[in-house]
Amino acid sequence: MSNPSRNNPLLQRFIPEARELLQASAGGLLRLEKNPQDGPAINEVFRAVHTLKGSSGLFDATALTRLVHAAEDLLGAVRAQEIVLDSSLVDMLLDSLDQVSLWVDRLEGDAELPADADGVASRMASGLRARVASKDSPETATTADATLPAEAPPIWLHRLPVESLRVGFRRACRGATVLALCYEPDPGCFYAGTDPLQAALQVPEAMAFTIEAVAPWGPVADLDPYHCNLRFHILTDAPRTEVEQAIRYELDQVSFSPVSARDLVQIAGEPSDGPVWDDFYEAASAQYAAGDLAAIRASAATLRSFTGPGLWRNDALSWLEDAASATAPDHDLVRALIDAAGTGRFGGAGNSTVSATASGAPTTLLDGPNGAVARSILAGQRQALGKDGYDEIRLASVAAVVGNLLVGLGLDAQRHAFQQAIVDTHESRSTLPLLIFLDVLESGGTPDTLPPSDPLPSITSATDLPKAADLPKSTAPGPGPGPGPDGAARNAAPEVRAPQKTLKVEQAKVDLLMNLIGELVVSKNSLPFLAKRAEETYGSRDMSREIKEQYAVIDRLAQEMQGAIMQVQMLPVSDIFDRFPRLVRDLARKLGKQIDLSVEGEDTAADKTIIEALGDPLLHIVRNSLDHGIEQPEIREAAGKARTASLRLRARQEADGVVIEVQDDGRGIDPARIRAAAIEKGVIDADEAGRLSDQEAINLIYRPGFSTAHEISDLSGRGVGMDVVLTTVEKLGGRVSVTSRLGEGTTTRLTLPLSMAVTRVMVVEAADGVYGVPMDMIAETVRVPESRIQRIKRAEAFVLRDIVIPLMRMSTLLGVPARQRNSDEEAEEAVLVCQIDGRHVGLVIDDFREGMDVILKPLQGALAGMRGYSGTALLGDGRVLLILDLKELI
Template sequence: MNSLLEQFLSEARDFLQGIGEKLMQLESDPTSTPLMTELFRFVHTLKGNSGLFDFPEMTRVLHASEDLMDAVRNGRVGYSQKLADELLEAMDFVGVLMDEIEAEGEIGKNHATTATELAQALRSLISDSKVSTPVAEQVSIDSFSEDGPAVKAISWDELPTLNLAETVAIELYRCAINGDAVFWIEYTPEPECFFKGEDPFFLARQVPDNAWRNAILNNTASSLVEMDVFSSQLVFQFLTSAPAEELDDLFRYVPDQIHRIEIPALAFVKPIGNTDESVIDDDFINNTLLLLENDDLDGVARTIKTMLELSAPELWSSSALRWVLQLIELEPQNKAAQRLLLESLRTLTPPDWSTLTHSVQINSITTNPVISVDISEFPETLLRDFHTVINAQREILSLPANTSGEWSVGRLKSVAVSLIGCYRAINQAHEVEAIDAALQNALAENSPTPLLTWLESALTNVPELTVTEEDPQIATIFPVATQNEVKFGRRVEDTTAAATASKTLKVDQDKIDRLMNLIGEMVVAKNALPYLANRAETVFGVRDLAREIKAQYAVINRVAEEMQDTIMQVRMMPVSFIFQRFPRMVRDISRKLGKEVELVLEGETTEADKNIIEALSDPLIHIVRNSLDHGLEQPDVRLAAGKNAAGKLLIRASQESDRVLIEIIDDGKGINPDVIKHKAYEKGLIDEATLERISDQDAVNLVFAAGFSTADVISDLSGRGVGMDVVRSAVEKVNGTVGIESEVGKGTRLYLSLPLSMAVTNVMIIQSNQQIFGVPMDIVVETVRVPSIHIQRIKQKQTTVLRGRIVPLLSLNDLLASNVAQLPNEDNEFATLIVRVHGEHVGILVDEFRETVDIILKPMTGILGGLAGYSGAALLGDGSVLMVLNPRELI
């Protein structure tokens, strides 16, 4: 899981919590505008954040919530209990999604329907001027088909007219008979979809298993000249046997633009062909029908096959006969359909399947709710569900009225709607009028009694059921209001459990800093043990004790190191933390400057200590601004120079051993050393002599000098002369280095090298002139002993050849200006520390090497702070002070 997502999840939970709290507070103070505004802001931010990721289900629900809250905030919709419930439920749903994302990294496909429902419910709250009217009305009526609201049960005349080739139709018919639902999909992209980066045609090409497809152009413009090519006027149509979930997933971003119908098998049975002539006479039809009546299907098939051999295949009648054969083979029981098809041969017009609704529905898979059957024929499960819903309604009705003594109109209506739905489902639609009447009475009296009385009386007409335990199927058969209300209710109890299981812990940074300081002290204290062991042996003469202390030291050392590592990891942050603001910044600045910039970010997962990352943010912004302002040219200049119009700005982070390297590379005009030299000379930063002999690289480095600026005009972006030297000092403050390389016309590369962490520094102790000094290990390349005969003098400088490379040698005593020669060992060899400074290897001659230690480096302050040759001081285990050298400045 990427860190951005992690951050989103942790933040989103806070938001959810906040939204819940605000809603609770609103309940006691429903008119409070600040609360309302705060709530809107929460929902708004959460929606915005969720949009960063690929969670359309979550964004959809949040978007609807946001719209609703906006309406509430502007007073278009009044706050109500119902509204709070819906919002809380939506937030619970978002919580469920987040759990799923955390556990599996994505949202399951099964949530799409719920998301649409919730969003719909929320939106209907906006459209209803009376907020108290429950949304259950739309939902309960629409969603009586088993497939949820996305697929509506339809009647025959709603089916699209299908004009398919016979072979395709037969194939689809077979699919439908075999139980694979065949869907008719009409995808109407919204006109402005191109501006949202959508490509409806691409989406259309992804529809799986389509047997037939088409696109229609609804060009509204009167002539081609007026055609608006950027407004979608297309409608895509498909017939596909792909599973519903797959289709839901495919169109998950545009569910509202999809019209999906499940096509009953018989709808494909539609003979086509030439109707001008027919070789079939009434006798043949009558005979075949007679055979059919006698259940002689083989006989029917035989007769038809003979007939087919005699007639031309492209005739309408032949097509119809072939269909009869299909029907006999696949639906041998469906006599009515076979008969109807044979009858149609008399008129040569397609059979009207709607006339045999009853038998068709039994045989095909689609269940049409409008079937007139006796109630006792209903399966037990359906009856059980019926009772569950009815009982729930009875409970609702027996609830006490709310505090003000008013019976909510919405509650009554909701109950009535649920009841109507139930009775429709068991085909007792005639009860609807009675329910309506009872509802009117109840509304007039503002009491639930009339409805309750009706319910009691009505229940006696329905066969009672002995089984009462809950059936899990209820969810699929009745996605109605009652079920909706309890769906996420369990979440509330779950939240406590989930909160304790939460994996992230937010801790104040001060506490971490304190912990780190303590561990630092511990490291120092631990370092005292070897001294103690030494003293035990040399001063007190107890060798065994010394050995035991050393053994104990090893253990403490290991634990301390682990502690240190762990605390470092706690403080580690990915550089994406600062990188993520660049895309926006680069976009804004480049717009302002009229430049085209392609920003590439690399290595965003590279981690470093929080302090380092924070210290880096300002310098980086500075550098990026500089690159945009001075580095990259205007598009026309770039084109003239033979480059792409869009400049490329690459920001790359990488880890180099224990340092983080950040490079900012642009392919702009580069830095012209001559210009820099002269500017520096004009500003009095260098004298004439320097101007003459300064190398190009040194000249480029002058941009880091204090007070340097090349821009002639001070803009709000750069040109105040406080740019690069501020960058350098900020970077050096955290023990980092900054460098620049540039080639005129090709571009500039700026690099920052920073330590991963700055808490504990590993230094090597060396001895020179009877004093000890520390040298940071990160710049030490190696330690060698150079025999004095191998030291050559080139002019005034000492050098040696080390593995075929000339290495300049410097004496530490000289560097520290103490006029004493370095001491060689008894073999006349000089201890030489090879260090890497500004990318080059330099040897420093010292008197003796000592051990390496971990120290807490304290920078020097006050008057001593001006001594650039030292990077700081530290306490050693024996209580002495170690001065740590800064070879970069020293050399």
């Protein structure tokens, strides 16, 4: 597969998807850490990581795939309740996810992973794998025991040529880890450019390599040569990482099963009997008891040389010889092989019995000559069922296999029950009935005595499955092999999750729509002008009225359209809130503080640009709270507070804006210290400081220069980055306020507009022109008789409801001569009372006009640097309205 490039559409789809999946897994992990029994959470994390692994396999990002794979294995073990998820494990997993996230960023930029990725991946992956390996702690021993059948050797192992098994056996006896690979390529893989044969041949150190058809071949003419119908079985003793590297693109279609030497033993031949075997059995048992493996080997070799080579027991001897000459002999295996040669029966794995002779009637259904094979087939099918949950295709193949097995074993009586179980399975869309059937069959019961139409009563007789009945919430330990609670929980999951119909659209396309609608709004605004002209210039009143009617319709449609497209741009605040649980957790651990974070109103939506820009300011606020606001547990305890501090993130929608609050119950801001620091720093003088109210003192932390001063931030416990907060929020047209009570906590409140797309402005006449003033700056409009304007030296002011409001003349600010007033006009000034930085200022203008919604376009090109204007907007009659930026102007 070639390197993915920047214009690789698959990669472009993968990147946002990967980020979502990473986010989902991190969120799930945090939930799990709080409540390890959270079944849906583990399933969610597992599913996300699994999907990530699958889709990452499409790219040349082996390191990423490998790391995710390791994480998936670990999560799988957690899900199977083999290991307990603790904080350190969560740390490891989160670190891995972070690494993956870095790589995803890298993939987006460079379309390839950094050079050291392989090293990092294998280091982190082996760390994760080490945890999987160490799962057999005493407390989980029972679960581990119970999962043994799930690790049963793959059934196809015995279809491999005996010579290959023998080679594998010898290597396993020498301590090598033998892996059994089953590679079943996707039927459509040829279209993806995959050549499974070549891929399979890449597996290093293959001791056995077999190919088989998945479905029987039909007539050659009917064959679809491009539909892959092959399956590969490979036995190798190469390290797993090497194997994975070799077939890295096919990993999700390959199942790996480590096999032990015992699994590889396959004894064949004619049954035989005689005193010579009994003698050997006695002698070898004695030698075994004495621990003399060399002697065992010698006796085995001797006996083998004079018994018939075609005999089953003779064959057993040859395996015994190999086992006994191993460098690190498996004593149990030697014992089992001695038993095999001595008694004609091989114990095989666990307690299942392989009998070479058909002597003795089977005690259970599966104790016939092919019992062990049948068992392992059943185990494999159960595993498949449990793994995939309810899946029509999988079910069909399982049904076919089990059906054939029943026929093969001559268990005709069970076939009816089996058919019934299949029908039930289809009806209930759950694998449960089939699993119960298999379970009973395997445990040696007589499935045909079950009332097959009603699986529930039989549950009590099935060993592990009752827990599966109270699903999907059940998180009880499921020691069942494979199909445990999670198997059924996964069945339930797809039913709960309604299919999401989401369209991923490029931002630019939405922006274009937005612009077009903006234009539409503007052109729509020209209709009233047209109506006016129709009436005034052409004297047609009717025409004017009709235009106005049409205008009303278009106006309504345009507004709806605008609303709709703004909805598209809306994102829930959870987009930014989601990162905080992780951040707070990490920081709290680092600082040794105990913090309980609660998030409210995540569903509150706001414009995408706002949500995206809010990330940083919120980060600063939360970090400040954690760092300075919240005290150490001991200090809190001494102050009579709970050891665990609470930090609240709240979002809610208010009239035309979104309010986001960060509230902590920490030590609060001390206004006295702020005052002292401000004086010391020379931000204000002592007199001024004395006049400030506590709230005003707290507001000082926003003063630029103040916030960055290190010693002050340490003193106040606040301030680092507060100017970042302020500037960002104000740029978005929002406001910041901080309230704090000493010793009780601090609340920072951000108020933001819902959308930035449309700005409401008031059109004013000033200095022989019309200008727009953003509505949110305007507190009120008043007409002030000239007599009430008082001059204080060169400045002017007037009193509005007992408050002195300084006056400024717009003409002075804009540097144009003031309009000459007609002498007969009443001496009255139009004053726009604006609120700037929390202070009121009166702006003297010539006249007020209407308010309107405009699409604000920032000044561009040569005008870009001009101060005093925040942008332009197009009026309905084609004129350009300059929008004033009062903060810069005053």
